[in-house]
Amino acid sequence: MAVVCALTITFSYGQSIVYTPASDLTLVGKILPTQQVYHRVDTTDHPLMPPAVKRRLTNSAGLAIAFKTNSTVIAAKWCTSSRKTLPNMTAIAHEGLDLYIKNDGRWQFAGVGRPKGDCTAYTLVQNMEEGEKECLLYLPLYDETVSLEIGVEEGSSLQAMKDPFEKRILMYGSSILQGASASRPGMAYPARLSRDTGINFLNLGLSGSAKMEKAVADMIVTVKADAFVLDCVPNSSPEEIRERTAYLVNTIRQHHPLAPIIVIPRTVREHGAFDEEVGNWVKAQNEQIELEVSKLLRSGVKDLYLLSYDKQLGDDHEGTIDGGHPNDLGFDRMLQQLKPQLLKILRKYELTPTKGL
Amino acid sequence: MAVVCALTITFSYGQSIVYTPASDLTLVGKILPTQQVYHRVDTTDHPLMPPAVKRRLTNSAGLAIAFKTNSTVIAAKWCTSSRKTLPNMTAIAHEGLDLYIKNDGRWQFAGVGRPKGDCTAYTLVQNMEEGEKECLLYLPLYDETVSLEIGVEEGSSLQAMKDPFEKRILMYGSSILQGASASRPGMAYPARLSRDTGINFLNLGLSGSAKMEKAVADMIVTVKADAFVLDCVPNSSPEEIRERTAYLVNTIRQHHPLAPIIVIPRTVREHGAFDEEVGNWVKAQNEQIELEVSKLLRSGVKDLYLLSYDKQLGDDHEGTIDGGHPNDLGFDRMLQQLKPQLLKILRKYELTPTKGL
Numbered sequence: 001m002a003v004v005c006a007l008t009i010t011f012s013y014g015q016s017i018v019y020t021p022a023s024d025l026t027l028v029g030k031i032l033p034t035q036q037v038y039h040r041v042d043t044t045d046h047p048l049m050p051p052a053v054k055r056r057l058t059n060s061a062g063l064a065i066a067f068k069t070n071s072t073v074i075a076a077k078w079c080t081s082s083r084k085t086l087p088n089m090t091a092i093a094h095e096g097l098d099l100y101i102k103n104d105g106r107w108q109f110a111g112v113g114r115p116k117g118d119c120t121a122y123t124l125v126q127n128m129e130e131g132e133k134e135c136l137l138y139l140p141l142y143d144e145t146v147s148l149e150i151g152v153e154e155g156s157s158l159q160a161m162k163d164p165f166e167k168r169i170l171m172y173g174s175s176i177l178q179g180a181s182a183s184r185p186g187m188a189y190p191a192r193l194s195r196d197t198g199i200n201f202l203n204l205g206l207s208g209s210a211k212m213e214k215a216v217a218d219m220i221v222t223v224k225a226d227a228f229v230l231d232c233v234p235n236s237s238p239e240e241i242r243e244r245t246a247y248l249v250n251t252i253r254q255h256h257p258l259a260p261i262i263v264i265p266r267t268v269r270e271h272g273a274f275d276e277e278v279g280n281w282v283k284a285q286n287e288q289i290e291l292e293v294s295k296l297l298r299s300g301v302k303d304l305y306l307l308s309y310d311k312q313l314g315d316d317h318e319g320t321i322d323g324g325h326p327n328d329l330g331f332d333r334m335l336q337q338l339k340p341q342l343l344k345i346l347r348k349y350e351l352t353p354t355k356g357l
Numbered sequence: 358m359a360v361v362c363a364l365t366i367t368f369s370y371g372q373s374i375v376y377t378p379a380s381d382l383t384l385v386g387k388i389l390p391t392q393q394v395y396h397r398v399d400t401t402d403h404p405l406m407p408p409a410v411k412r413r414l415t416n417s418a419g420l421a422i423a424f425k426t427n428s429t430v431i432a433a434k435w436c437t438s439s440r441k442t443l444p445n446m447t448a449i450a451h452e453g454l455d456l457y458i459k460n461d462g463r464w465q466f467a468g469v470g471r472p473k474g475d476c477t478a479y480t481l482v483q484n485m486e487e488g489e490k491e492c493l494l495y496l497p498l499y500d501e502t503v504s505l506e507i508g509v510e511e512g513s514s515l516q517a518m519k520d521p522f523e524k525r526i527l528m529y530g531s532s533i534l535q536g537a538s539a540s541r542p543g544m545a546y547p548a549r550l551s552r553d554t555g556i557n558f559l560n561l562g563l564s565g566s567a568k569m570e571k572a573v574a575d576m577i578v579t580v581k582a583d584a585f586v587l588d589c590v591p592n593s594s595p596e597e598i599r600e601r602t603a604y605l606v607n608t609i610r611q612h613h614p615l616a617p618i619i620v621i622p623r624t625v626r627e628h629g630a631f632d633e634e635v636g637n638w639v640k641a642q643n644e645q646i647e648l649e650v651s652k653l654l655r656s657g658v659k660d661l662y663l664l665s666y667d668k669q670l671g672d673d674h675e676g677t678i679d680g681g682h683p684n685d686l687g688f689d690r691m692l693q694q695l696k697p698q699l700l701k702i703l704r705k706y707e708l709t710p711t712k713g714l
Contacts (some may be wrong), residue, residue: 016606028542085442085448087447087448087449087453087471087472087473088447088448088449088469088471089447090444090445090446090447090538090678091442091443091445092443092444092445092678092679096444101631103630103631105626108630108631108674109627109628109674109675109677109680110628110630110631111628111631111632112445112678112679112680113677114445114679115444115446115686116444125628125631125632126632127632127633127634127635128631128632128633129631129633181447181540183445183538183677183678183684183685184679184684185539187675192675218454270466271466271467271468271482273460273465273467274458274460274467274468274482274485274486275468275482275483275484275485276484276485276486277483277484278484279571310494317465317466318466318544318549318685319539320466320688321447321469321540321541322449322468322469322471322541323448323466323468323469327540327541327544327684327685327686328540328675328684328685328686329684329686329688329689330685331684331686332675332686336477
């Protein structure tokens with residue numbers, strides 16, 4: 001891999017910082033090829049999808065830049081759209097950056113890019129030891145990343161590196177999957193799964209819009225993936241679950257005959273403990289998905305799995321920011337339950353990293 | 358307790374909602390009497406405190422409203438200052454509301470007030486069972502609460518209730534104590550401690566400004582408290598820790614001869630693993646506070662405790678939003694270590710609830 005071209009030089013804290021377009025480096029987590037490099041899916045290729053889905057697909061959730069550098073400083077300049085941060089998210093998660101550096105063989109948090117409006121220049125980390133570092137920079141979860149440049153010290157190296165993750169597991173789901181309400185982009189649950197396992201979990205979280213529409217199912221099956229995880233319960237009405245689950249599962253099976261399809265069978269709305277309408281709605285959603293998957297299994301669909309997810313976000317009801325969206329504590333409890341089950345299935349299909357876990 | 362006067366009636370979702378000023382109900386977590394009811398300390402009484410400290414004392418961190426109602430809906434109308442939400446916080450935590458309802462003897466999350474600008478009307482929870490509920494509504498952590506009204510169904514009861522927490526433990530510290538970066542007001546760590554233990558932990562978190570200045574120490578000792586917890590390491594330089602810890606501790610001891618003084622001895626900055634300057638700074642802060650407390654203990658100060666806090670925010674480096682501020686996962690890990698130690702000390706002084714824990 002060649003050292004990429006430096007485009008701009010600016011000065012930060014007395015150091016000369018050289019900026020390089022992130023698109024010259026390695027883009028991790030990409031679902032389908034797109035014209036705008038930080039979109040997840042090119043919506044012009046799938047015109048029948050609902051407008052809300054198309055808008056979500058411009059969000060850079062799950063995308064990250066992988067690179068190596070021997071710089072002691074890492075900075076970034078980036079622009080997002082003018083979309084305002086939602087009240088149940090931090091601006092860092094919504095439109096900021098999140099940097100990890102490999103340390104003793106593990107990805108370790110190193111710094112965030114705090115947004116200061118739609119365009120920001122920020123030093124993510126500085127005063128580091130000399131020597132080469134492997135870096136992974138997560139992009140905004142809930143905004144469109146319009147441009148991104150990565151800055152290193154003048155005279156230091158900056159190189160694309162091999163995608164650190166193996167295989168491709170497409171995760172299709174709601175805001176919870178997209179990253180609401182993780183505190184920063186790297187805390188979205190597919191990102192945590194990837195770092196923990198070395199497997200490439202692709203984030204097709206569509207906030208409020210994971211409703212299993214036919215046009216979305218038809219787009220999903222064009223994705224080159226080794227397995228499919230469906231986390232669509234939160235956004236789909238019991239009726240939609242009843243009407244649409246079979247088409248989604250059968251269409252994936254038809255186009256990907258050997259890929260396991262793994263369903264996350266429940267959602268949680270903590271305020272549903274008091275709001276009886278919400279409680280009944282969630283109960284009906286959860287019962288309906290179990291029913292649909294059971295029917296599909298009985299009809300002979302192979303390699304289809306329904307995960308067990310009983311304890312959900314813990315038993316103290318503190319695992320969400322607003323009842324419906326896990327906070328980092330809720331996500332941690334969720335992964336403690338789901339990760340071992342996911343890995344057990346993926347291992348069976350030889351979809352875990354060659355080095356083992 | 359009399360049913361308080363209804364002031365305004367509006368209509369929400371077809372229901373008639375009657376609003377009552379929250380100041381007519383029970384204010385929980387109050388540190389000192391103030392003219393503006395949702396300030397924590399009246400800064401005109403302590404003119405020598407630094408301007409930044411005075412500004413923080415107008416934030417309603419740690420304050421909550423306790424009330425009983427048989428309404429099936431709870432709504433709120435509130436106004437905050439024009440201060441913008443920080444990028445490392447959610448707007449719900451910064452300027453929103455957080456409602457808990459007693460369920461089987463425990464405080465349980467019931468709903469949030471999502472801010473929509475400086476003034477908001479919002480239904481926190483609805484469709485509840487009939488019957489009386491005990492409620493605790495947390496106020497914004499990082500903004501001034503200018504006004505607050507609580508709404509219930511017309512014809513339902515709304516009453517002040519007894520403060521649910523016993524004793525008074527003053528916690529003085531930084532942004533971490535004030536609540537950065539909990540996902541919502543009720544997840545600030547003193548609030549979690551109060552709900553978990555039944556003890557009244559008072560939030561004197563002063564974001565960026567817990568520097569143990571003499572004028573602040575002189576204000577602190579005027580607070581009627583049964584114990585003092587000091588979590589000032591994050592904001593104080595090693596030099597300030599060296600120069601100011603003794604005055605703070607000795608002045609508390611002089612004015613509160615029997616109150617235990619409990620020091621949280623460390624702070625964490627996860628990016629300090631890579632940023633050597635930050636890493637060295639934090640190491641120096643943590644060493645200095647241990648040194649100062651050891652000196653005070655050797656000089657004969659009684660009832661002074663230094664907590665043990667080694668594992669800090671866990672070992673995966675995922676417990677913060679930005680390196681310095683815990684996310685809800687980090688706070689949970691922090692409490693798992695600190696809570697048993699705090700309770701052990703408070704039990705010794707008979708400062709745990711009469712019902713026991």
